[in-house]
Amino acid sequence: MFQDAVAVVTGGAKGIGKVIAQEFKKAGAHVCVIDLLPNDYFVGDVGDKAALEAFANTFDLSLAPRTQNAPVETTAPTESGTAIPEAYQPVIAKYVTALTEHWGGEACSNADISILVSYVTSPSELGYALLDLDNDGTDELIIANDAERQVIYDLYSLVDGKLVHVFTGWDRNSYELREGFRILNIGSNGAASADYVYCHLSNGQLVTDSLIRFDAATDPDHPWFRGTSENDLAPITDENWSEDEIYSAAASLPITITPFADASAGSYDPALADYEGYLSTIDTSSIKYYALRDLDGDGQDELLLYNSGETLMKVAAIQNGTAQEILSGNVLDLCEGNVLEAWEGVSGAEQRTYYRVENHTAVPFECIIYNIDENQCYRDSNYDFYEENLTPITEEEYNRVVNTYPGMSFWDCNPKPLG
Numbered sequence: 001m002f003q004d005a006v007a008v009v010t011g012g013a014k015g016i017g018k019v020i021a022q023e024f025k026k027a028g029a030h031v032c033v034i035d036l037l038p039n040d041y042f043v044g045d046v047g048d049k050a051a052l053e054a055f056a057n058t059f060d061l062s063l064a065p066r067t068q069n070a071p072v073e074t075t076a077p078t079e080s081g082t083a084i085p086e087a088y089q090p091v092i093a094k095y096v097t098a099l100t101e102h103w104g105g106e107a108c109s110n111a112d113i114s115i116l117v118s119y120v121t122s123p124s125e126l127g128y129a130l131l132d133l134d135n136d137g138t139d140e141l142i143i144a145n146d147a148e149r150q151v152i153y154d155l156y157s158l159v160d161g162k163l164v165h166v167f168t169g170w171d172r173n174s175y176e177l178r179e180g181f182r183i184l185n186i187g188s189n190g191a192a193s194a195d196y197v198y199c200h201l202s203n204g205q206l207v208t209d210s211l212i213r214f215d216a217a218t219d220p221d222h223p224w225f226r227g228t229s230e231n232d233l234a235p236i237t238d239e240n241w242s243e244d245e246i247y248s249a250a251a252s253l254p255i256t257i258t259p260f261a262d263a264s265a266g267s268y269d270p271a272l273a274d275y276e277g278y279l280s281t282i283d284t285s286s287i288k289y290y291a292l293r294d295l296d297g298d299g300q301d302e303l304l305l306y307n308s309g310e311t312l313m314k315v316a317a318i319q320n321g322t323a324q325e326i327l328s329g330n331v332l333d334l335c336e337g338n339v340l341e342a343w344e345g346v347s348g349a350e351q352r353t354y355y356r357v358e359n360h361t362a363v364p365f366e367c368i369i370y371n372i373d374e375n376q377c378y379r380d381s382n383y384d385f386y387e388e389n390l391t392p393i394t395e396e397e398y399n400r401v402v403n404t405y406p407g408m409s410f411w412d413c414n415p416k417p418l419g
Contacts, residue, residue: 006030084130087163088141091156092128095143096260099123100289100416114143114153114168123417126153127257133157133181134201140166142177144255151176152183152255157204164204178250182209192216196246212236212246261417275303278316278323287313289415295338295357302326302357304334305418310410315340317360327355327362334413335405348373353383354405368393368401 007024009031024031084092098108098117105115120126125146130139134157141156152175155166167185169175176184178198183206188194194214199206213233216223224241227233271292272279288308292301295315303323305314312332316325331343340355340362354366364383369390371378377398378390 009033123261124259127259129255129257159204177253275323290418291413291415319360333407339405
């Protein structure tokens with residue numbers, strides 16, 4: 001019966017007041033609390049007119065559904081379940097690429113995404129969420145980490161249908177989502193200077209609500225200043241004031257993210273359309289990455305499939321309009337010059353066979369073997385581990401062949417997660 005109603009509970013920080021607040025919440029109401037004791041909503045005295053005015057300005061107490069400053073729970077809502085707006089999809093794809101290719105700080109900066117991405121070691125550590133932060137009926141796209149201290153890497157909005165990059169965070173300029181969908185921006189120029197800015201989103205821009213500054217160089221005895229902008233900063237002279245009050249002004253609001261590791265789950269990249277039939281016929285449980293690369297220069301990409309250990313396992317090509325596997329093995333490698341190397345080994349010997357892709361087929365052109373027991377190298381003109389036609393060669397010749405076709409790194413092949 002209280003669905004979407006707003007319940008104001010005075011004295012709701014503990015005891016029966018806290019129980020009442022919890023029961024309203026269970027009944028579907030939007031709950032907000034005012035109490036002299038610390039709580040997740042608002043600390044203030046109901047007998048103080050100024051405190052009540054601040055409380056009213058912080059929360060929308062109408063019976064309408066959640067608005068910009070509406071009371072919120074201690075965990076931010078998850079995305080609504082609607083389709084991701086088209087304008088946001090390239091942004092998400094860019095992050096997936098940056099994470100799978102391990103972009104450095106310069107690459108991130110050039111792509112206009114947070115350089116903090118370059119510190120992320122796994123796509124599961126970072127994700128996105130869709131939340132309507134300004135109550136305009138359109139979700140914002142939030143890029144955030146999944147850590148004890150959750151920070152927003154980038155925030156995007158849609159204004160008149162156009163994508164707006166609201167801000168990007170970095171080491172000394174971080175952003176956190178706080179209660180009431182306010183954003184806390186912490187900026188620092190060093191140990192002697194820092195700004196703590198509470199703001200809200202409006203029309204694709206951050207609007208400052210309050211500013212607290214630490215500036216030990218200006219006044220070592222009273223280094224803290226408070227105001228609503230640069231123009232009205234005044235020293236904080238209250239001896240009981242502490243930095244903790246910055247964070248207690250609005251509780252942290254955790255963001256439930258969709259990890260980028262899962263961003264493409266459930267479907268293959270459209271670029272794989274020609275290979276979907278082939279992929280449906282093989283066991284892809286151990287395949288984690290793919291790369292598309294034109295190995296024979298005919299304008300048609302071949303498909304390279306890698307396992308979770310970043311080892312090449314299979315190569316497929318389009319033959320007469322149908323995708324076919326042309327090479328597989330436990331240890332394959334793509335070498336410079338688009339040469340494929342297949343390594344095989346049994347007790348006492350190892351073999352390296354080199355292939356070029358010609359007319360959509362893997363054609364062997366070199367095969368060398370090292371017999372460990374004999375300490376002798378060979379060339380196999382049959383290119384077959386089990387039907388050998390061996391000619392002895394020197395160790396120098398063996399090494400010359402190996403060095404002629406150095407392996408490319410996994411990341412040189414521009415791999416992407418296989419959905």
